Amino acid sequence: MPKLVRLISLLVACSFWSLPYKAHAQALIPHTLQLDTAKLEQQGLSLAQEAAQLAQFQQMEMALPRAKLASQLAPKNDKVWFLLGGLYLQNKQLDTAIAALNKAQSLNPKNADVQFALGSANFQQQKYQAAAEYYQAGLKLKPNDSEGLFDLGNAYYKLSRFPEAIAQYNKAIAADKKFWPAINNVGLINYEQGNIPGAIKQWQTAVALEKQAAEPLLALAVALYTKGDRASGLAMGEAAMRIDERYGDLTFLKENLWGDRLIADTKKFLELPRIQAARQPKQTPSVNRQPQ
Numbered sequence: 001m002p003k004l005v006r007l008i009s010l011l012v013a014c015s016f017w018s019l020p021y022k023a024h025a026q027a028l029i030p031h032t033l034q035l036d037t038a039k040l041e042q043q044g045l046s047l048a049q050e051a052a053q054l055a056q057f058q059q060m061e062m063a064l065p066r067a068k069l070a071s072q073l074a075p076k077n078d079k080v081w082f083l084l085g086g087l088y089l090q091n092k093q094l095d096t097a098i099a100a101l102n103k104a105q106s107l108n109p110k111n112a113d114v115q116f117a118l119g120s121a122n123f124q125q126q127k128y129q130a131a132a133e134y135y136q137a138g139l140k141l142k143p144n145d146s147e148g149l150f151d152l153g154n155a156y157y158k159l160s161r162f163p164e165a166i167a168q169y170n171k172a173i174a175a176d177k178k179f180w181p182a183i184n185n186v187g188l189i190n191y192e193q194g195n196i197p198g199a200i201k202q203w204q205t206a207v208a209l210e211k212q213a214a215e216p217l218l219a220l221a222v223a224l225y226t227k228g229d230r231a232s233g234l235a236m237g238e239a240a241m242r243i244d245e246r247y248g249d250l251t252f253l254k255e256n257l258w259g260d261r262l263i264a265d266t267k268k269f270l271e272l273p274r275i276q277a278a279r280q281p282k283q284t285p286s287v288n289r290q291p292q
C-alpha cells in the first residue's frame with residue numbers, strides 16, 4: 001500500500017486554519033496605480049484559506065484557481081506555494097506540482113512536508129531514488145514522522161532494497177503502533193521472500209487494528225486459501241470484496257506494491273466462483289409496474 005499523496009488535501013488545509021480569515025475576500029484587485037502590497041498579500045492568504053478548505057472536500061476545480069491567484073498575490077509565502085503544489089499533486093499534474101513545491105522549498109527549506117510532497121511527486125514519476133532522497137531530507141527535519149518513514153520504506157521497496165524497506169516500516173510502526181499500512185507492507189515483502197507464516201502474522205495484526213482495511217484482509221485470505229485453509233480464505237475474500245471492490249483488480253494491486261508471487265496466487269483466488277460472485281455489483285430489485 002503506497003499511499004502516495006500523503007493526504008495532501010487535509011495537510012494543506014491544516015496549514016491555513018491558523019491564518020486570520022476574512023469572509024468573501026475580494027478576488028478582483030481594485031483599479032489603482034498605488035497598490036497596497038500588504039492588503040494584496042492578505043487577500044492572497046484569504047484566498048489560500050478558501051482553496052485549502054475547498055480541497056478538504058475534494059472540490060479541486062474551485063480550489064485550484066484560488067490557489068493560483070493566491071500565489072500571485074502572496075508570492076513570498078511558502079505555505080501558499082505548498083498549497084498550490086499539493087493541489088497540482090492531487091490533480092496528477094506532476095511537473096507543475098514539482099515547480100510549485102520547489103518554489104515553496106526555496107522560500108522555506110526547513111518545511112519537512114514540502115520535502116515529503118516532493119518525494120511523493122517523484123515517486124509517482126517512478127523516480128524512486130530521487131523520491132528516497134526527498135523523504136530522507138524530510139525525515140532529517142521530522143525524524144519520527146510515521147508517514148514519512150512509511151514512504152521512504154516504499155521507495156526502498158521499489159528499489160528492491162528490501163531489508164532497508166522493512167527497517168523503515170518498522171520505524172513507522174514504532175512511531176505509531178496502530179499504523180497498519182506499514183505492518184501490511186512488511187507482510188508483502190515476507191510473502192515475496194517465501195516467509196508465508198511471517199506474512200500471515202503481519203496481515204492478521206493489520207486486520208486486527210483496522211477491520212475495514214480491505215488490503216490486508218484480501219492478502220490474508222489469499223495466503224490462507226493457498227496454504228489450505230479454504231473456508232477461512234473464502235470468507236475473508238468475500239468480506240474484502242464487500243469492503244472495497246478495487247482490490248479485485250490486479251493492476252490496482254500491483255500499484256499497491258503487491259509482488260509477483262502474491263499476484264499469481266491472487267489471480268487464481270479471484271477466479272474462484274465464490275469470489276467472482278462477491279465481486280459482482282449488487283442488483284437493485286426492479287419494481288413491476290402495471291401497464292397504463
